[in-house]
Amino acid sequence: MMPPVPWSAPWESLVFCLLLVVAPVVAAEWRRAQWTLALLMVAIVGALFSPDGTWAYAAVALAGLGHAVNAWPTSRTGAAALVLSAVLALATGVALQADQLTAAFVLSTLAVAIRAGVWPLTVGIAGLCERAPVVQTQQLASMIALVFVHLRFVDHHPEAVALAPTVVRLGALAAFLAALLSLVQRDLRGFYRATTAMHGGLILAAVGAASHDNFAAALLVTVAGGLALGGLGITITSLEERVGPVRFSQPGGRSQAFPRLSAAFALFGAAGVAVPGSAGFVADDLLLHTLWMESPASTVAVILSSAMLAVSTLRCYSQVFLGKATAALAPDLTARERVVAVALLLLLLVLGLAPGWLLGPADAFLSVVPAATALEGAALP
Secondary structure (H helix, E strand, C coil), X not given: CCCCCCCHHHHHHHHHHHHHHHHHHHHHCCCCCXXXXXXXXXXXXXXXXXXXXXXXXHHHHHHHHHHHHHHCCCCHHHHHHHHHHHHHHHHHHHHHHCCCHHHHHHHHHHHHXXXXXXXXXXXXXXXXXXXXXXXXXXXXXXXXXXXXXXXXXXXCCHHHHHHHHHHHHHHHHHHHHHHHHXXXXXXXXXXXXXXXXXXXXXXXXXXXXXXHCCHHHHHHHHHHHHHHHHHHHHHHHHHHHHHCCCECCCCCCCCXXXXXXXXXXXXXXXXXXXXXXXXXXXXXXXXXXXXXXHCHHHHHHHHHHHHHHHHHHHHHHHHHHCCCCCCCCCCCCCHHHHHHHHHHHHHHHHHHHCCHHHHHHHHHHHCCCCHHHHHXXXXXX
């Protein structure tokens, strides 16, 4: 008799998703289309808790369409990418309904790649990073739900295991190329776009490696990246609301005028490059162990990618915040922004120091083979 499924895993994932949905709204006092906020929450809950893969992917598609509605006024490219990912999610649900598990795996992987901003499919998410940062942070929440659904429903059958090495290599290559691009950026938004694309490659590689019973590690990589990128995006938006678009050729020295903001940027940037003590450190460690079993070359590519992103993050911080002090009339982080930053950093710290809080339940929950997949596996010779 199968032991009871540990339902705490969806609840824990829901905490991260809802925080990323609400955080940019609270920080920016964003009031546009608030009805979509409730829609996103309902869709994410449906995706995480639905016992049926078709309905779970339908909920993910609904969330993507909600993001697209919010993105349309400022980023048509970003909205188009979100609509495309929603269509792929719906197609995945249809494939699951028809027991076409290989097609479902490929369609779902493409949806994850688009939502994560994997190079060269990064144009839509790059548009959100540039023109709709609130939507970008919120879509990181439903991307966690999409990865959760992917790991639960389409990553358990033999064809997924056979395709895993290809997905891993593509993800590692995408992360490496995005990290290279991060070294040549000339402004703060360009750095954020490249950082997002690099983490997208890591997520794709982790999703590919998950087929070999590394489901919890893939989920942790996605959650850690989402929290770090969400915090970084909110911090960059807060800075640009005070000083305008920031180019590295401009004078820096903003740390004295904005000490809390500069500290938040440094902490989120450090979490994004897997500093010890953060969730990113545990996630990267698990990912590297997993990748080594799949492809040593991909492991080396990911290590180099992380090193290059660390260099570009230090360069970005020094160019923007260090140097001769620059006067500014704008205030430092407001109370709303401080609450959001502390909440995101606290979760990154908790997952870094006690990762078993998520890893144990997620591994037990996501390792349960869906009934349709189990039946197909039993039918194989």
